[in-house]
Amino acid sequence: MKHIPQRMCIVCRQSKDKSELYKLKNEQNTVYIDETNFSAGRSCYICKNNLCIEKCAKTHTLDKVFRKKINEQSYQNLLEKING
Numbered sequence: 001m002k003h004i005p006q007r008m009c010i011v012c013r014q015s016k017d018k019s020e021l022y023k024l025k026n027e028q029n030t031v032y033i034d035e036t037n038f039s040a041g042r043s044c045y046i047c048k049n050n051l052c053i054e055k056c057a058k059t060h061t062l063d064k065v066f067r068k069k070i071n072e073q074s075y076q077n078l079l080e081k082i083n084g
């Protein structure tokens with residue numbers, strides 16, 4: 001069996017293939033989706049599905065993960081990403 005690197009979703013805590021997750025980066029009080037897969041620094045992963053992203057926005061999971069107040073716009077951007 002081929003080994004595929006897996007990452008854990010911050011909401012459901014399931015390990016998944018990287019292609020099924022968004023990589024999130026934190027900068028000051030903003031969190032954005034890192035699509036370059038290049039930058040260093042703190043990052044986390046979240047499932048590319050409504051369930052996890054809506055739960056993340058509702059419970060402000062990112063605040064806990066990055067241990068700071070993440071602005072509301074960051075959550076809105078995530079929601080727009082899956083709904084748009």
Ligand SMILES: [Zn+2]
Binds near residue numbers: 013046
């Ligand atoms: Zn998840």
